[in-house]
Amino acid sequence: MKPVEPTGLQLIRLLADGDCHSGAALARGLRMTRAGVWKALHKAVEDYGLALESIPGQGYRLNAPLELLDPALILGYLSAAGASRLARLQVNDLIDSTNERLMAAAIARAPAGTVCLAERQSAGRGRRGRVWVSPFGANLYLSVLWRYPVGPAGLGGISLAAGVAVATVLQRLGLTDIALKWPNDLLWRRRKLGGLLLEVAGETQGPSHLVVxxxxxxxxxxxxxxxxxxxxxxLREALGQAAPGRNRLAAALIDALLETLERFGQVGLAPFLDEWTRFDLLRDQQVQLQLGERLIVGDYAGIDPDGALRLNTADGLLRAHSGEVSLRLAPPPEAPRSADE
Structure with missing residues (x-):
């Protein structure tokens, strides 16, 4: 996807308030012709997947206001501790993926505490190669880089600690019924609200770098x-009018993730396991684990100290460090037999 022209982005920012703006006023403000405004605006909303209303005699407006990401606001909302851990803050209008950007930055020696956000991703990724739907200006797409002296094998279970950090932020903002599904899904009333994608690289004996x-x-x-x-x-459905703004929420999540990544390097996973259990969706459930080509059914038996999933199966206790877990649905009731059978 080609990036939107700068003029198109300027027009989107002018319309982000959701109010109606006349073509003449937009043209004067950007020193363009009205025809130029019309062309640039329609190309911008098409490229960014936005809906534009054209109101005769009044002008243009987006069908819904946008709170666009503002680095100054995010920095202003950070705690003093969060600001001290933050090394760099990057806010992009459109990139391929925030994770891709920071993995490349890590190779180029970007420091721990580098954070990348985007208004839209053209190649957002979830776990197991899934596409992450990333419309412009609507959700949060956020990645954090951290560095550790140990090798990648020493970071087992860090996705659970990161999940606890995010769930705790949302709970403090008033979201009830938030749950975590091993290893890194966030759900509200059993529907997907968000997800984490962790990527790590480094030497076997260390050091290593991690992007969350x-x-x-x-x-x-x-x-x-x-x-x-x-x-x-x-979050709009889950919290209604109490939903926080994007910039305030981004700052709260950056604060929590930076603190968690630093703390994990100091104390490991153990202090996070009790909190994980509090949010654990799978407690007392029968589940299915997709492990490569195998589909394994068993009773969930909790999380090991190293973050591995424990599953009681017909063949004994299974421990898994990766895989796709889903709750097992009860089989449909057997149809009643007729008298002739």
């Missing part, structure tokens, strides 16, 4: 979500 990517649905319209293959929800 978070995608969180804030305002996702059904037509934008047609590519999602599971029940989903957004």
């Amino acid at each position: 990517g978070l995608g969180l649905n804030l305002r996702l319209d059904p037509d934008q979500a047609q590519g999602i293959d599971q029940p989903w929800v957004d």
